[in-house]
Amino acid sequence: DAGVTQSPTHLIKTRGQQVTLRCSPKSGHDTVSWYQQALGQGPQFIFQYYEEEERQRGNFPDRFSGHQFPNYSSELNVNALLLGDSALYLCASSYGTFYNEQFFGPGTRLTVL
């Protein structure tokens, strides 16, 4: 049973650039949530996708956007990168929006220079 996968593992960008991160959910899951985890902090909710639509959004600016594809995989896009965007980006998958159990991917470590 394939778990949640993310790519790439690491990424280094400079300020002002744009980045796209990818996530494939656990087999049987159709909902993807994205979280940002700064060093030494707990994950913070960015947004959630279900049925190819953004269903919920946390307190993140419009520079953060996403997409979900028909096969349930998802992308997170961040435009106009800032130094403060450096973090571990985690995606979590679940079944539907009713059952809460969420399983996390290994994350993408983004460093903005």
Next chain:
Amino acid sequence: GENVEQHPSTLSVQEGDSAVIKCTYSDSASNYFPWYKQELGKRPQLIIDIRSNVGEKKDQRIAVTLNKTAKHFSLHITETQPEDSAVYFCAASLYGNNRLAFGKGNQVVVIP
């Protein structure tokens, strides 16, 4: 929005002793409370969760208790082992919401 706090930030225990981590939450409507374990450089892993219609749940050496009146819940690890050393995160959400609000995490160190 929901605010979750964890105490203490770091906990050191002797191997074989018990460890207890407490979390408080602010939104009385929250009714789903998972605990995640994150080892260095690895993904958070769901280790146990509890819903508000239950006061306690156990899974081998791990248990979680919930006090809805006081709005706090706790993780109990008995007979700690070196492999229990990790950062533990508590979280809260509305059942069916799937939007988790996390605490800042507790570093648990099990001393052999």
